[in-house]
Amino acid sequence: MTESETTVLIRQLEDTDIGGITALDEKIGGEYRPEVWERRIGYYLRRDPEAQVVAEVDGRLAGFMLGEVRSGEFGLEEPTGWIEVMGVDPDMRGQAIGRQLAEQILHHFQSQGASSVRTLVDETMTEIAGFFDSLGFEPAPLRSFVKNL
Protein backbone atom coordinates (compact mmCIF):
# COMPACT_ATOMS: atom_id res chain seq x y z
CA MET A 1 0.00 0.00 0.00
CA THR A 2 1.44 3.36 -0.94
CA GLU A 3 0.28 6.90 -0.36
CA SER A 4 1.37 9.79 -2.53
CA GLU A 5 1.65 13.45 -1.55
CA THR A 6 -1.71 14.15 -3.18
CA THR A 7 -3.35 11.70 -0.74
CA VAL A 8 -4.01 9.14 -3.45
CA LEU A 9 -3.99 5.72 -1.86
CA ILE A 10 -3.10 2.87 -4.20
CA ARG A 11 -4.12 -0.49 -2.81
CA GLN A 12 -5.20 -3.97 -3.79
CA LEU A 13 -8.77 -4.47 -5.05
CA GLU A 14 -11.19 -5.89 -2.49
CA ASP A 15 -14.70 -7.31 -2.64
CA THR A 16 -15.95 -4.11 -1.01
CA ASP A 17 -14.92 -2.16 -4.13
CA ILE A 18 -17.61 -3.68 -6.35
CA GLY A 19 -20.02 -0.82 -5.62
CA GLY A 20 -17.36 1.84 -6.10
CA ILE A 21 -16.17 0.43 -9.43
CA THR A 22 -19.75 0.04 -10.64
CA ALA A 23 -20.36 3.70 -9.78
CA LEU A 24 -17.16 4.83 -11.48
CA ASP A 25 -17.95 2.83 -14.60
CA GLU A 26 -21.40 4.43 -14.66
CA LYS A 27 -19.89 7.87 -14.31
CA ILE A 28 -17.53 7.21 -17.21
CA GLY A 29 -19.80 5.25 -19.52
CA GLY A 30 -23.26 6.37 -18.44
CA GLU A 31 -24.54 2.84 -17.88
CA TYR A 32 -25.29 1.10 -14.55
CA ARG A 33 -23.91 -2.45 -14.87
CA PRO A 34 -23.69 -4.10 -11.43
CA GLU A 35 -23.97 -7.67 -12.76
CA VAL A 36 -21.02 -7.11 -15.08
CA TRP A 37 -18.77 -5.94 -12.24
CA GLU A 38 -19.92 -8.56 -9.75
CA ARG A 39 -18.94 -11.26 -12.21
CA ARG A 40 -15.78 -9.57 -13.39
CA ILE A 41 -14.44 -8.72 -9.94
CA GLY A 42 -15.29 -12.23 -8.76
CA TYR A 43 -13.16 -13.47 -11.65
CA TYR A 44 -10.17 -11.23 -10.97
CA LEU A 45 -10.22 -11.84 -7.22
CA ARG A 46 -9.99 -15.57 -7.72
CA ARG A 47 -7.38 -15.34 -10.48
CA ASP A 48 -4.78 -12.99 -9.02
CA PRO A 49 -6.04 -10.54 -6.39
CA GLU A 50 -2.64 -8.89 -5.98
CA ALA A 51 -2.60 -7.78 -9.61
CA GLN A 52 -5.81 -5.80 -9.24
CA VAL A 53 -5.35 -2.26 -7.99
CA VAL A 54 -7.59 0.63 -7.07
CA ALA A 55 -6.94 4.26 -6.19
CA GLU A 56 -8.72 5.92 -3.32
CA VAL A 57 -8.94 9.66 -2.65
CA ASP A 58 -10.47 10.77 0.65
CA GLY A 59 -11.97 7.32 1.14
CA ARG A 60 -13.69 7.35 -2.26
CA LEU A 61 -12.75 5.17 -5.21
CA ALA A 62 -11.00 7.30 -7.82
CA GLY A 63 -9.65 4.71 -10.23
CA PHE A 64 -9.01 1.05 -10.89
CA MET A 65 -6.87 -1.13 -13.12
CA LEU A 66 -7.46 -4.85 -13.60
CA GLY A 67 -5.43 -7.45 -15.43
CA GLU A 68 -3.36 -10.58 -15.09
CA VAL A 69 -0.34 -12.45 -16.34
CA ARG A 70 -1.09 -15.14 -18.92
CA SER A 71 0.98 -17.34 -21.19
CA GLY A 72 0.02 -18.77 -24.54
CA GLU A 73 -2.34 -16.00 -25.62
CA PHE A 74 -2.27 -15.36 -29.37
CA GLY A 75 0.87 -17.41 -29.71
CA LEU A 76 2.73 -15.35 -27.10
CA GLU A 77 4.28 -18.16 -25.12
CA GLU A 78 6.25 -16.04 -22.67
CA PRO A 79 4.40 -14.83 -19.53
CA THR A 80 2.77 -11.55 -20.51
CA GLY A 81 1.00 -9.04 -18.33
CA TRP A 82 -2.34 -7.93 -19.77
CA ILE A 83 -3.99 -4.72 -18.65
CA GLU A 84 -7.60 -5.50 -19.45
CA VAL A 85 -9.74 -2.80 -17.97
CA MET A 86 -9.16 0.50 -16.24
CA GLY A 87 -11.03 3.61 -15.25
CA VAL A 88 -10.25 6.93 -13.58
CA ASP A 89 -12.85 9.30 -12.18
CA PRO A 90 -13.23 12.07 -14.80
CA ASP A 91 -13.30 14.66 -11.98
CA MET A 92 -9.92 13.49 -10.73
CA ARG A 93 -7.95 13.26 -13.93
CA GLY A 94 -4.65 15.07 -14.08
CA GLN A 95 -3.56 13.81 -10.66
CA ALA A 96 -1.44 10.97 -12.05
CA ILE A 97 -3.86 8.40 -10.66
CA GLY A 98 -3.65 6.25 -13.80
CA ARG A 99 0.13 6.40 -13.74
CA GLN A 100 0.27 5.29 -10.10
CA LEU A 101 -2.13 2.43 -10.80
CA ALA A 102 -0.01 1.38 -13.76
CA GLU A 103 3.23 1.49 -11.77
CA GLN A 104 1.71 -0.82 -9.17
CA ILE A 105 0.28 -3.34 -11.63
CA LEU A 106 3.45 -3.38 -13.77
CA HIS A 107 5.53 -4.01 -10.68
CA HIS A 108 3.31 -6.96 -9.84
CA PHE A 109 3.44 -8.33 -13.39
CA GLN A 110 7.21 -8.20 -13.22
CA SER A 111 7.24 -10.07 -9.91
CA GLN A 112 5.10 -12.73 -11.62
CA GLY A 113 7.76 -13.26 -14.25
CA ALA A 114 6.25 -11.19 -17.06
CA SER A 115 8.81 -9.64 -19.36
CA SER A 116 6.30 -7.52 -21.25
CA VAL A 117 2.88 -6.01 -20.74
CA ARG A 118 0.18 -5.57 -23.37
CA THR A 119 -3.21 -3.98 -23.75
CA LEU A 120 -5.73 -3.21 -26.49
CA VAL A 121 -7.06 0.31 -27.00
CA ASP A 122 -9.89 1.42 -29.24
CA GLU A 123 -8.42 3.69 -31.92
CA THR A 124 -11.11 6.28 -31.23
CA MET A 125 -9.98 6.57 -27.59
CA THR A 126 -7.05 8.85 -28.21
CA GLU A 127 -6.86 9.95 -24.58
CA ILE A 128 -6.30 6.38 -23.39
CA ALA A 129 -3.84 5.72 -26.20
CA GLY A 130 -1.98 8.85 -25.10
CA PHE A 131 -1.97 7.61 -21.53
CA PHE A 132 -0.28 4.33 -22.47
CA ASP A 133 2.06 6.20 -24.78
CA SER A 134 3.14 8.35 -21.83
CA LEU A 135 3.90 5.19 -19.86
CA GLY A 136 6.28 4.00 -22.58
CA PHE A 137 3.94 1.61 -24.37
CA GLU A 138 4.51 1.34 -28.11
CA PRO A 139 2.23 0.13 -30.90
CA ALA A 140 2.70 -3.62 -31.28
CA PRO A 141 2.82 -5.47 -34.58
CA LEU A 142 0.00 -7.70 -33.33
CA ARG A 143 -3.19 -6.47 -35.03
CA SER A 144 -6.69 -6.92 -33.75
CA PHE A 145 -9.31 -8.39 -36.12
CA VAL A 146 -13.03 -8.73 -35.63
CA LYS A 147 -15.96 -10.16 -37.60
CA ASN A 148 -19.58 -9.66 -36.68
CA LEU A 149 -21.67 -12.84 -36.43
Next chain:
Amino acid sequence: MNVTKTYIPKKFHQAVVKWQETYLPDFDFLLDNWDKYFPQDTQFELCAFREMGMCNEIECGDQKGKAKFQHAAEMEQQQGGHLLGALKAQASTEFGSIQQHQLTLARAQEEEEQFWILRMMAEELRHGYQMFHLLLEDDWSDVTDQSGPEMVEEILSMQTGSHILGAFNIDFDSFIDNVTFCALIDRVGKYQLSMQRISAYKPMAESMPQMLREEAFHLAAGVVPLRRWMEKAAQDSVYITTQDIQKAINKWLPRGLEMFGDERGGGTNVRYGLKPMKNAEAQEQYYQEVGKVVRDLNMRFIRARLPELSLSNAEALLEKLLADGGNSQGIFWEELVHMPHRNFFRRRGVPAFEMVGWDGEAFDDAEAYLRHLTTHLPDGYRAGRDFKDYAQMIHRVHAGELTRDEAARTMPSLRRVGGVCPCSRAVRWVAEEPDAIVSGGSV
Protein backbone atom coordinates in the same frame (compact mmCIF):
# COMPACT_ATOMS: atom_id res chain seq x y z
CA MET B 1 6.93 -14.24 -6.70
CA ASN B 2 8.77 -17.24 -5.38
CA VAL B 3 6.55 -19.88 -3.83
CA THR B 4 7.55 -23.32 -2.64
CA LYS B 5 5.10 -26.19 -2.56
CA THR B 6 5.38 -28.97 -0.02
CA TYR B 7 3.36 -31.86 1.37
CA ILE B 8 3.01 -33.12 4.90
CA PRO B 9 4.17 -36.67 5.68
CA LYS B 10 2.08 -39.33 4.00
CA LYS B 11 0.17 -40.63 6.99
CA PHE B 12 -1.02 -37.11 7.85
CA HIS B 13 -1.76 -36.31 4.23
CA GLN B 14 -3.89 -39.44 4.09
CA ALA B 15 -5.59 -38.45 7.34
CA VAL B 16 -6.63 -35.13 5.77
CA VAL B 17 -7.87 -36.93 2.65
CA LYS B 18 -9.88 -39.32 4.84
CA TRP B 19 -11.32 -36.34 6.71
CA GLN B 20 -12.18 -34.68 3.38
CA GLU B 21 -14.00 -37.79 2.19
CA THR B 22 -16.17 -37.58 5.30
CA TYR B 23 -16.82 -33.85 5.59
CA LEU B 24 -16.34 -32.66 2.01
CA PRO B 25 -17.83 -35.49 -0.06
CA ASP B 26 -18.38 -33.21 -3.09
CA PHE B 27 -14.65 -32.65 -3.49
CA ASP B 28 -14.34 -34.96 -6.51
CA PHE B 29 -17.44 -33.36 -8.05
CA LEU B 30 -15.71 -30.00 -7.72
CA LEU B 31 -12.58 -31.24 -9.47
CA ASP B 32 -14.61 -32.97 -12.21
CA ASN B 33 -16.44 -29.69 -12.95
CA TRP B 34 -13.57 -27.31 -12.28
CA ASP B 35 -13.16 -26.22 -15.89
CA LYS B 36 -16.85 -25.43 -16.23
CA TYR B 37 -16.83 -22.85 -13.45
CA PHE B 38 -13.19 -21.86 -13.24
CA PRO B 39 -11.81 -22.17 -16.77
CA GLN B 40 -8.09 -21.48 -17.06
CA ASP B 41 -7.66 -21.45 -13.27
CA THR B 42 -4.98 -23.79 -11.96
CA GLN B 43 -6.77 -26.80 -10.55
CA PHE B 44 -6.90 -27.19 -6.81
CA GLU B 45 -4.20 -29.22 -5.11
CA LEU B 46 -3.96 -30.31 -1.49
CA CYS B 47 -0.54 -29.00 -0.49
CA ALA B 48 1.22 -26.32 1.53
CA PHE B 49 2.65 -23.17 -0.03
CA ARG B 50 5.38 -20.98 1.41
CA GLU B 51 6.25 -17.57 0.02
CA MET B 52 9.97 -16.97 -0.20
CA GLY B 53 11.75 -13.63 0.00
CA MET B 54 9.64 -12.12 2.76
CA CYS B 55 10.91 -9.79 5.47
CA ASN B 56 13.61 -11.39 7.62
CA GLU B 57 13.34 -9.00 10.56
CA ILE B 58 10.70 -8.89 13.27
CA GLU B 59 8.32 -6.12 12.27
CA CYS B 60 6.72 -5.07 15.57
CA GLY B 61 6.96 -5.50 19.32
CA ASP B 62 9.80 -5.75 21.82
CA GLN B 63 12.14 -7.58 19.44
CA LYS B 64 11.51 -5.39 16.42
CA GLY B 65 14.47 -5.39 14.03
CA LYS B 66 15.89 -8.71 15.23
CA ALA B 67 15.94 -11.75 12.97
CA LYS B 68 12.66 -13.62 12.66
CA PHE B 69 12.43 -17.09 14.20
CA GLN B 70 12.75 -20.11 11.95
CA HIS B 71 11.91 -22.53 14.77
CA ALA B 72 9.63 -22.42 17.78
CA ALA B 73 12.52 -23.52 19.99
CA GLU B 74 14.26 -20.19 19.32
CA MET B 75 11.37 -18.29 20.88
CA GLU B 76 10.68 -17.49 24.51
CA GLN B 77 8.46 -20.19 25.94
CA GLN B 78 5.44 -17.92 26.45
CA GLN B 79 5.91 -16.43 23.03
CA GLY B 80 5.94 -19.88 21.48
CA GLY B 81 2.90 -20.82 23.52
CA HIS B 82 0.97 -17.84 22.18
CA LEU B 83 1.99 -18.72 18.65
CA LEU B 84 1.01 -22.36 19.03
CA GLY B 85 -2.38 -21.35 20.42
CA ALA B 86 -3.01 -19.13 17.39
CA LEU B 87 -1.84 -21.82 15.03
CA LYS B 88 -4.13 -24.46 16.47
CA ALA B 89 -7.05 -22.04 16.54
CA GLN B 90 -6.43 -21.18 12.89
CA ALA B 91 -6.35 -24.87 11.96
CA SER B 92 -9.55 -25.50 13.90
CA THR B 93 -11.38 -22.72 12.05
CA GLU B 94 -10.37 -24.03 8.64
CA PHE B 95 -11.70 -27.53 9.24
CA GLY B 96 -14.63 -26.24 11.29
CA SER B 97 -15.97 -24.01 8.53
CA ILE B 98 -16.05 -26.93 6.08
CA GLN B 99 -18.20 -28.92 8.49
CA GLN B 100 -20.58 -25.98 8.75
CA HIS B 101 -20.77 -25.26 5.02
CA GLN B 102 -21.40 -28.91 4.20
CA LEU B 103 -24.64 -28.90 6.23
CA THR B 104 -26.46 -26.58 3.80
CA LEU B 105 -24.34 -26.60 0.65
CA ALA B 106 -26.91 -28.64 -1.26
CA ARG B 107 -29.62 -26.02 -0.63
CA ALA B 108 -28.13 -23.38 -2.92
CA GLN B 109 -30.57 -22.22 -5.57
CA GLU B 110 -27.89 -21.17 -8.04
CA GLU B 111 -25.33 -23.67 -9.23
CA GLU B 112 -22.65 -21.03 -9.74
CA GLU B 113 -22.94 -19.82 -6.14
CA GLN B 114 -22.82 -23.41 -4.93
CA PHE B 115 -19.61 -24.03 -6.85
CA TRP B 116 -18.05 -20.88 -5.50
CA ILE B 117 -18.75 -22.11 -1.98
CA LEU B 118 -17.49 -25.57 -2.85
CA ARG B 119 -14.22 -24.15 -4.15
CA MET B 120 -13.94 -22.04 -1.04
CA MET B 121 -14.41 -25.18 1.11
CA ALA B 122 -11.63 -26.97 -0.77
CA GLU B 123 -9.34 -23.99 -0.21
CA GLU B 124 -10.18 -23.94 3.49
CA LEU B 125 -9.11 -27.58 3.55
CA ARG B 126 -5.80 -26.50 2.05
CA HIS B 127 -5.51 -23.79 4.69
CA GLY B 128 -6.00 -26.39 7.42
CA TYR B 129 -3.39 -28.52 5.69
CA GLN B 130 -1.08 -25.49 5.69
CA MET B 131 -1.43 -25.19 9.47
CA PHE B 132 -0.68 -28.91 9.84
CA HIS B 133 2.44 -28.33 7.78
CA LEU B 134 3.56 -25.78 10.39
CA LEU B 135 2.61 -28.01 13.31
CA LEU B 136 4.40 -31.03 11.89
CA GLU B 137 7.49 -29.42 10.42
CA ASP B 138 8.70 -27.88 13.65
CA ASP B 139 9.44 -29.20 17.12
CA TRP B 140 6.92 -27.73 19.58
CA SER B 141 8.05 -29.78 22.58
CA ASP B 142 9.31 -26.66 24.40
CA VAL B 143 5.79 -25.25 24.58
CA THR B 144 3.48 -28.27 24.71
CA ASP B 145 3.39 -31.85 25.90
CA GLN B 146 1.31 -32.76 22.86
CA SER B 147 3.12 -34.37 19.95
CA GLY B 148 2.54 -33.30 16.35
CA PRO B 149 0.42 -36.38 15.60
CA GLU B 150 -1.65 -35.74 18.73
CA MET B 151 -2.31 -32.15 17.71
CA VAL B 152 -3.38 -33.22 14.23
CA GLU B 153 -5.61 -35.93 15.63
CA GLU B 154 -7.18 -33.50 18.08
CA ILE B 155 -7.98 -30.94 15.39
CA LEU B 156 -9.35 -33.48 12.91
CA SER B 157 -11.55 -34.91 15.66
CA MET B 158 -13.23 -31.58 16.40
CA GLN B 159 -16.81 -31.15 15.34
CA THR B 160 -19.25 -28.27 15.26
CA GLY B 161 -19.60 -27.65 18.98
CA SER B 162 -16.06 -28.51 20.01
CA HIS B 163 -14.02 -26.08 17.92
CA ILE B 164 -11.87 -23.44 19.56
CA LEU B 165 -13.73 -20.33 18.38
CA GLY B 166 -17.45 -19.76 18.88
CA ALA B 167 -18.29 -18.87 15.28
CA PHE B 168 -17.31 -22.38 14.22
CA ASN B 169 -19.59 -24.07 16.73
CA ILE B 170 -22.83 -22.86 15.22
CA ASP B 171 -24.80 -24.92 12.75
CA PHE B 172 -25.82 -23.42 9.43
CA ASP B 173 -29.58 -23.33 8.95
CA SER B 174 -29.81 -22.40 5.27
CA PHE B 175 -27.66 -21.38 2.31
CA ILE B 176 -28.05 -17.78 3.51
CA ASP B 177 -25.67 -18.83 6.28
CA ASN B 178 -23.10 -20.14 3.77
CA VAL B 179 -23.05 -16.82 1.99
CA THR B 180 -23.28 -14.52 5.02
CA PHE B 181 -20.57 -16.53 6.75
CA CYS B 182 -18.23 -15.91 3.79
CA ALA B 183 -19.02 -12.20 3.80
CA LEU B 184 -18.66 -11.70 7.57
CA ILE B 185 -16.63 -14.51 9.17
CA ASP B 186 -14.14 -15.01 6.34
CA ARG B 187 -13.62 -11.26 6.56
CA VAL B 188 -12.32 -11.77 10.10
CA GLY B 189 -10.09 -14.45 8.60
CA LYS B 190 -8.71 -11.88 6.19
CA TYR B 191 -7.78 -9.62 9.13
CA GLN B 192 -6.17 -12.46 11.06
CA LEU B 193 -4.17 -13.67 8.05
CA SER B 194 -3.11 -10.12 7.19
CA MET B 195 -1.88 -9.59 10.74
CA GLN B 196 -0.08 -12.95 10.82
CA ARG B 197 1.67 -12.02 7.58
CA ILE B 198 4.16 -10.08 9.70
CA SER B 199 4.55 -12.85 12.30
CA ALA B 200 7.92 -13.05 14.04
CA TYR B 201 7.73 -16.79 13.33
CA LYS B 202 8.85 -16.84 9.71
CA PRO B 203 7.14 -20.08 8.63
CA MET B 204 3.83 -18.55 9.74
CA ALA B 205 4.48 -15.31 7.85
CA GLU B 206 5.48 -17.29 4.75
CA SER B 207 2.25 -19.28 4.91
CA MET B 208 0.00 -16.24 4.77
CA PRO B 209 0.36 -14.75 1.25
CA GLN B 210 -1.19 -17.68 -0.63
CA MET B 211 -3.91 -18.05 1.99
CA LEU B 212 -4.70 -14.34 1.62
CA ARG B 213 -4.90 -14.64 -2.16
CA GLU B 214 -7.46 -17.38 -1.77
CA GLU B 215 -9.31 -15.55 0.98
CA ALA B 216 -9.98 -12.59 -1.34
CA PHE B 217 -12.20 -14.82 -3.45
CA HIS B 218 -13.90 -16.29 -0.37
CA LEU B 219 -15.14 -12.82 0.55
CA ALA B 220 -16.42 -12.31 -2.99
CA ALA B 221 -18.19 -15.69 -2.76
CA GLY B 222 -20.19 -14.10 0.06
CA VAL B 223 -20.62 -10.52 -1.07
CA VAL B 224 -21.56 -11.18 -4.70
CA PRO B 225 -24.52 -13.48 -3.90
CA LEU B 226 -25.64 -11.06 -1.17
CA ARG B 227 -25.64 -8.23 -3.69
CA ARG B 228 -27.64 -10.34 -6.15
CA TRP B 229 -30.11 -11.24 -3.40
CA MET B 230 -30.56 -7.57 -2.54
CA GLU B 231 -31.56 -6.99 -6.15
CA LYS B 232 -34.01 -9.89 -6.01
CA ALA B 233 -35.42 -8.65 -2.70
CA ALA B 234 -35.92 -5.19 -4.19
CA GLN B 235 -37.91 -6.79 -6.98
CA ASP B 236 -40.14 -8.57 -4.43
CA SER B 237 -38.71 -12.02 -5.10
CA VAL B 238 -40.47 -14.86 -3.32
CA TYR B 239 -37.08 -16.47 -2.62
CA ILE B 240 -35.35 -13.88 -0.45
CA THR B 241 -36.14 -10.81 1.63
CA THR B 242 -33.87 -8.23 3.17
CA GLN B 243 -35.20 -9.39 6.55
CA ASP B 244 -33.70 -12.82 5.89
CA ILE B 245 -30.34 -11.19 5.16
CA GLN B 246 -30.64 -8.85 8.15
CA LYS B 247 -31.29 -11.75 10.51
CA ALA B 248 -28.30 -13.64 9.13
CA ILE B 249 -26.13 -10.56 9.72
CA ASN B 250 -27.49 -10.37 13.27
CA LYS B 251 -26.60 -14.02 13.80
CA TRP B 252 -23.02 -13.83 12.52
CA LEU B 253 -21.72 -10.32 13.17
CA PRO B 254 -21.53 -10.72 16.98
CA ARG B 255 -19.55 -13.94 16.53
CA GLY B 256 -17.27 -12.22 14.01
CA LEU B 257 -16.54 -9.39 16.45
CA GLU B 258 -15.68 -11.93 19.14
CA MET B 259 -13.17 -13.69 16.89
CA PHE B 260 -10.78 -10.78 17.44
CA GLY B 261 -10.56 -11.72 21.11
CA ASP B 262 -11.34 -9.66 24.19
CA GLU B 263 -11.36 -5.93 23.43
CA ARG B 264 -8.90 -5.36 26.30
CA GLY B 265 -6.37 -7.83 24.91
CA GLY B 266 -3.98 -8.41 22.07
CA GLY B 267 -1.09 -6.43 23.51
CA THR B 268 0.91 -9.56 24.23
CA ASN B 269 0.74 -10.68 20.61
CA VAL B 270 1.95 -7.24 19.53
CA ARG B 271 4.81 -7.28 22.05
CA TYR B 272 5.80 -10.77 20.88
CA GLY B 273 5.82 -9.60 17.26
CA LEU B 274 3.10 -12.03 16.25
CA LYS B 275 0.52 -9.43 15.15
CA PRO B 276 0.73 -5.69 14.48
CA MET B 277 -2.62 -4.68 16.01
CA LYS B 278 -4.34 -5.11 19.33
CA ASN B 279 -7.75 -6.78 19.38
CA ALA B 280 -9.85 -3.63 19.74
CA GLU B 281 -8.11 -1.81 16.90
CA ALA B 282 -8.53 -4.70 14.47
CA GLN B 283 -12.10 -5.25 15.61
CA GLU B 284 -12.96 -1.60 15.00
CA GLN B 285 -11.55 -1.71 11.46
CA TYR B 286 -13.57 -4.85 10.82
CA TYR B 287 -16.79 -3.29 12.10
CA GLN B 288 -16.27 -0.29 9.83
CA GLU B 289 -15.57 -2.53 6.86
CA VAL B 290 -18.74 -4.56 7.40
CA GLY B 291 -20.55 -1.21 7.60
CA LYS B 292 -19.23 -0.48 4.12
CA VAL B 293 -20.55 -3.83 2.86
CA VAL B 294 -23.97 -3.09 4.38
CA ARG B 295 -24.11 0.34 2.78
CA ASP B 296 -23.17 -1.17 -0.57
CA LEU B 297 -25.95 -3.75 -0.25
CA ASN B 298 -28.44 -0.98 0.41
CA MET B 299 -27.31 0.92 -2.67
CA ARG B 300 -27.80 -2.27 -4.69
CA PHE B 301 -31.34 -2.51 -3.27
CA ILE B 302 -32.28 1.10 -4.00
CA ARG B 303 -30.90 1.05 -7.54
CA ALA B 304 -32.82 -2.16 -8.26
CA ARG B 305 -36.07 -0.87 -6.77
CA LEU B 306 -35.84 2.56 -8.39
CA PRO B 307 -33.81 2.07 -11.58
CA GLU B 308 -34.80 5.51 -12.84
CA LEU B 309 -32.78 7.18 -10.05
CA SER B 310 -29.32 8.47 -10.88
CA LEU B 311 -26.38 7.39 -8.76
CA SER B 312 -26.28 10.67 -6.85
CA ASN B 313 -30.05 10.66 -6.26
CA ALA B 314 -29.88 7.06 -5.03
CA GLU B 315 -27.09 8.03 -2.63
CA ALA B 316 -29.13 10.98 -1.41
CA LEU B 317 -32.15 8.76 -0.86
CA LEU B 318 -30.09 6.28 1.14
CA GLU B 319 -28.72 9.09 3.32
CA LYS B 320 -32.23 10.40 3.91
CA LEU B 321 -33.61 6.98 4.82
CA LEU B 322 -30.72 6.27 7.19
CA ALA B 323 -30.99 9.68 8.84
CA ASP B 324 -34.76 10.00 9.12
CA GLY B 325 -36.02 6.41 9.18
CA GLY B 326 -39.57 6.11 7.90
CA ASN B 327 -39.98 5.86 4.16
CA SER B 328 -39.27 7.81 1.05
CA GLN B 329 -40.08 7.20 -2.61
CA GLY B 330 -41.76 3.94 -1.65
CA ILE B 331 -38.79 2.48 0.20
CA PHE B 332 -39.07 1.85 3.93
CA TRP B 333 -36.15 2.01 6.36
CA GLU B 334 -37.07 -1.52 7.44
CA GLU B 335 -36.52 -2.80 3.91
CA LEU B 336 -32.84 -1.92 4.07
CA VAL B 337 -30.18 -3.84 5.99
CA HIS B 338 -28.43 -2.24 8.95
CA MET B 339 -25.51 -2.80 11.28
CA PRO B 340 -26.49 -4.25 14.64
CA HIS B 341 -24.97 -2.43 17.62
CA ARG B 342 -21.49 -3.79 18.28
CA ASN B 343 -22.51 -4.95 21.77
CA PHE B 344 -25.64 -6.75 20.56
CA PHE B 345 -25.96 -10.45 21.43
CA ARG B 346 -22.42 -10.82 22.72
CA ARG B 347 -21.06 -13.74 24.71
CA ARG B 348 -17.35 -12.92 24.70
CA GLY B 349 -15.31 -9.80 25.35
CA VAL B 350 -16.13 -6.65 27.28
CA PRO B 351 -19.89 -6.59 26.51
CA ALA B 352 -20.40 -10.35 27.07
CA PHE B 353 -23.90 -11.07 28.42
CA GLU B 354 -24.57 -7.36 28.92
CA MET B 355 -28.04 -7.63 27.36
CA VAL B 356 -27.56 -4.90 24.78
CA GLY B 357 -30.29 -4.66 22.18
CA TRP B 358 -29.95 -4.54 18.41
CA ASP B 359 -30.05 -0.76 18.41
CA GLY B 360 -27.84 -0.40 21.48
CA GLU B 361 -30.68 -0.19 23.97
CA ALA B 362 -30.06 -1.67 27.45
CA PHE B 363 -32.23 -4.45 28.90
CA ASP B 364 -32.44 -5.37 32.56
CA ASP B 365 -34.88 -8.24 32.25
CA ALA B 366 -33.49 -11.49 30.84
CA GLU B 367 -36.78 -12.76 29.47
CA ALA B 368 -37.51 -9.45 27.74
CA TYR B 369 -34.01 -9.50 26.25
CA LEU B 370 -34.41 -13.02 24.93
CA ARG B 371 -37.74 -12.07 23.37
CA HIS B 372 -35.99 -9.11 21.77
CA LEU B 373 -33.32 -11.42 20.37
CA THR B 374 -35.88 -13.79 18.91
CA THR B 375 -37.32 -10.99 16.80
CA HIS B 376 -33.88 -10.29 15.33
CA LEU B 377 -32.49 -13.78 14.76
CA PRO B 378 -33.33 -16.37 12.09
CA ASP B 379 -36.09 -18.79 13.07
CA GLY B 380 -33.93 -21.84 12.41
CA TYR B 381 -31.19 -20.50 14.65
CA ARG B 382 -33.36 -19.59 17.63
CA ALA B 383 -34.85 -23.08 17.56
CA GLY B 384 -31.38 -24.58 17.87
CA ARG B 385 -29.03 -25.68 20.61
CA ASP B 386 -26.65 -22.72 20.43
CA PHE B 387 -29.36 -20.18 21.15
CA LYS B 388 -30.78 -22.33 23.93
CA ASP B 389 -27.35 -22.49 25.57
CA TYR B 390 -27.06 -18.72 25.29
CA ALA B 391 -30.52 -18.23 26.80
CA GLN B 392 -29.71 -20.51 29.74
CA MET B 393 -26.49 -18.61 30.35
CA ILE B 394 -28.28 -15.25 30.27
CA HIS B 395 -30.73 -16.53 32.90
CA ARG B 396 -27.88 -17.79 35.11
CA VAL B 397 -26.02 -14.49 34.85
CA HIS B 398 -29.19 -12.54 35.54
CA ALA B 399 -29.93 -14.76 38.56
CA GLY B 400 -26.45 -14.09 39.95
CA GLU B 401 -25.32 -17.71 39.61
CA LEU B 402 -22.49 -16.70 37.29
CA THR B 403 -20.62 -13.49 36.66
CA ARG B 404 -20.51 -12.23 33.09
CA ASP B 405 -16.82 -13.12 32.93
CA GLU B 406 -17.48 -16.67 34.13
CA ALA B 407 -20.24 -17.07 31.58
CA ALA B 408 -17.97 -15.74 28.84
CA ARG B 409 -15.37 -18.37 29.66
CA THR B 410 -17.75 -21.29 29.16
CA MET B 411 -17.48 -23.21 25.93
CA PRO B 412 -20.57 -23.62 23.78
CA SER B 413 -21.71 -27.20 23.99
CA LEU B 414 -23.38 -28.60 20.91
CA ARG B 415 -24.20 -32.13 21.86
CA ARG B 416 -24.03 -34.33 18.79
CA VAL B 417 -26.30 -37.26 18.17
CA GLY B 418 -25.69 -37.49 14.45
CA GLY B 419 -24.21 -34.98 12.08
CA VAL B 420 -22.46 -35.52 8.81
CA CYS B 421 -20.87 -38.76 9.87
CA PRO B 422 -22.34 -40.47 12.96
CA CYS B 423 -19.40 -42.84 13.20
CA SER B 424 -16.70 -40.19 12.91
CA ARG B 425 -16.25 -39.81 16.66
CA ALA B 426 -14.80 -43.26 16.85
CA VAL B 427 -12.45 -42.74 13.94
CA ARG B 428 -8.77 -42.14 14.40
CA TRP B 429 -7.84 -39.93 11.48
CA VAL B 430 -4.09 -40.44 11.61
CA ALA B 431 -3.31 -44.07 10.86
CA GLU B 432 -0.19 -45.51 12.43
CA GLU B 433 2.28 -46.31 9.70
CA PRO B 434 5.85 -45.32 8.87
CA ASP B 435 6.27 -41.67 7.90
CA ALA B 436 6.88 -40.97 4.26
CA ILE B 437 6.92 -37.80 2.25
CA VAL B 438 4.44 -37.80 -0.63
CA SER B 439 6.66 -35.58 -2.72
CA GLY B 440 7.99 -32.05 -2.77
CA GLY B 441 8.68 -29.27 -5.20
CA SER B 442 8.22 -25.66 -5.96
CA VAL B 443 6.04 -23.53 -8.18
